[in-house]
Amino acid sequence: MQYNRFFTDDQVKRIHEASLELLENVGVLVHNDKARAIYGKIGCSVDVQSGMVKFPSQVVEKARQSFVPTYTFTAQNPKFDKVLPNDGPIVVTGSSAPNIIDPKTGEERRATSDDIANIAYLINELPGFDVFSISTLAEDAPPGQFSISRFYPALKNCKKPVRSNTPNMKDLEQVLELGELIAGSKEAYMARPFINHHYCPMVAPLTMDVESTEAVIYLVERGLPVYGTIVPNAGLTSPMSLAATVTLGNAEFLALATLIQSIRPGAPMIYAVLSTVADMRTGNYAPGAIETGMLQMGHTEMANYYNIPSGGYIGLTNSHLNDAQSGYETGMNTTGALLAGASLFNMGGLLGSLMAFDFGKAVTDSEIAMNLKRMKRGMEFSEENLCLDLIAKVGPGGSYMSEKHTVKKMRTTAVLPNVATREMRGRWESEGRTDYQTRAMREADRILSQENPAKFSAELDAKIRGHFPNLVAGDAKWDL
């Protein structure tokens, strides 16, 4: 597939150069001591008083030389390993929502570790998803177990790659201990590190925080998988211009990439973004807007220039229901990103601007993901697929319905969805006149009513629970 492009080659180069100019002349405010020290060591000018770091172009260009073109998500079960960009689109859940739409009442409430267990199992089973980014927080986390109360139910119930973040170093260390327990040893875990870390160390405009930056440095030093997402919001933390927002975000990406490559040249990265335009009538956050998709597409062009995988939080919705709005917002922006060449889609399951997980939305996004994967396969051009002999045989006015070729190819040529209806109206009415969300919730119910095949062994579970006293139960329990 030849990807869609908004920019010419010259415009891409100009954005790169403009990003270098911003890093050299305006600089980045770096709040983390270790990061400032690293930047100083590699030739940046560091103002100790203000924390301002300025980047000579050659420092950034040197870091660029060690960029690598792939990024691997490792899973507990190796059959679920995924490598960007070739396995793309890699479809991931949206993450860390505080709330969930209760599947029984339809009301929003705080999410718990039991919810995470159910979601993890659902994502393990839904064919459209490749990676489980832990969708919610856990309100019931015992003191001192904020993150482990999320990662334990996630890793227990989903054998696809699990991804999330931690708020501080103590939590990160606990999560890595859990990983080593599951792997059987530190060495086994380091050989296949199936916890995939994600942070937002860059705060637009041009600022680097303390805690997330600390976590990134720690993980990169140990060779563990981590990447960051760049999140400028035009109108508030970035200029009200798409081209400028791509440029500012690109400068921020390069600042973070320079840090990572200076610590460990060749460390895999993803050029991940959630660049947005604020709805300035109210200042509301608008991740479902078409401009989010366009910005992703623009950043992807920059990532392709740097030859690194790209993507991010794309396909989000502002809607609080899984309705026509959530459908077209997710559908339009993910399609745009796919056709620009993005390979990572953190899209699934969230409503209301990343505030709440919804089971029906997750099922929907799995079906949207199947469409994206079909589109990525493209037209499958070959002389055989032109079917010239078959067209001659069937002839003008003939029918292909009972041709062997039709039967043989019907399940691979087309996506055959489970939830989308294709029935004529009479049949659809006689089957209860359901809307898509009703059927999506039924599909979630069907999956979650089965016995969960993804659990830990009793032995391993006892070991983990012995290591972390008071740990949440972490079992998928569905009672709709």
Next chain:
Amino acid sequence: MQYNRFFTDDQVKRIHEASLELLENVGVLVHNDKARAIYGKIGCSVDVQSGMVKFPSQVVEKARQSFVPTYTFTAQNPKFDKVLPNDGPIVVTGSSAPNIIDPKTGEERRATSDDIANIAYLINELPGFDVFSISTLAEDAPPGQFSISRFYPALKNCKKPVRSNTPNMKDLEQVLELGELIAGSKEAYMARPFINHHYCPMVAPLTMDVESTEAVIYLVERGLPVYGTIVPNAGLTSPMSLAATVTLGNAEFLALATLIQSIRPGAPMIYAVLSTVADMRTGNYAPGAIETGMLQMGHTEMANYYNIPSGGYIGLTNSHLNDAQSGYETGMNTTGALLAGASLFNMGGLLGSLMAFDFGKAVTDSEIAMNLKRMKRGMEFSEENLCLDLIAKVGPGGSYMSEKHTVKKMRTTAVLPNVATREMRGRWESEGRTDYQTRAMREADRILSQENPAKFSAELDAKIRGHFPNLVAGDAKWDL
């Protein structure tokens, strides 16, 4: 914008050549006598017994030489004229559904001329739409006035270009009489022919019908605007292969184009398609499937090779409700087609595989259309839009909220939708927890409750009603 491509240049050429091979070796079954005579006259071999026409390559290649790169939709009000491809995306309603979802009851029923009047006025007012293709049939049409009962309310209430078809020559002549009455004279009408005709003379596979072909010939002979849509359905009337369906459809397009260009070299055309893949689990028609979008994209690559405008019925849905399914089906396929370079989008307002018009769906599609138009404008790269001075001025950690630049650019940089919600959940709840369709119906109600500015003068209306006794009322009347 550099468009997305599934095919390489060589593959496009091969599909063109394979289409020529099909036309030369397999041929087209032509049921219309006049068409057969025209084909015979330009060098095709015509089998009088069977009606089979075979096309030497040079005949098709000669026709290709007179293809023109633009197509104009003329409107009653010249400010609404649109030229493909440069004014694209040209967004059009879906057409000729037998039914409507009653705005009061939500039940499906047969559509009437009053419905057409209301729809025409709505499309006149909705900013996303450029052309009104008459969305429904009119169940209440008096005997002998099947088509005029559709075109009269349409032309009375919508001053944007109006498009539709007629089932026979008598109806076509009536419709043209109506056009001349509105224009004031035959000459005035011919100077600005604001009725835009559309037919499907090609019936896949490789067959040409009687009545639609007759209408196309009649209109092309007179220099009136007309184009045809190609509609292969993989698994039933075309092979179960996307590449083969593009090839078969391309051959059918070339057969029709050869007829048109032979009658009047340089007649404007649109490479319009509704190529689909059947859901072979049931044989159901699946215009909402992702493969419909992909086929449109493939055909658009062929149209770009021929340098003619392209598009068609794209963004349709199988859903019977305006729900998440209708949202993502319309959103994904229209985005794909846009990024492949299509400029005509016959997408708006229909549910249930083109069977029923829905007012809320039309409002939704107007909002989706605004997103497509924004995406088409692209990143608006310029040195000024990189905002490097502004970024330096605001600096790391600053805010763009109160910058003059933000205020100046907030309404042009981003689409600011009326129906999509961007409110936080608390506000959305306090405003009634509406779903998108509820708000879309409110928007339709708001528009249709206004006085209709698009009517005919009393004098003209009396003239028309005198010419066509028993004509339907044709007035937009809204009473929700």
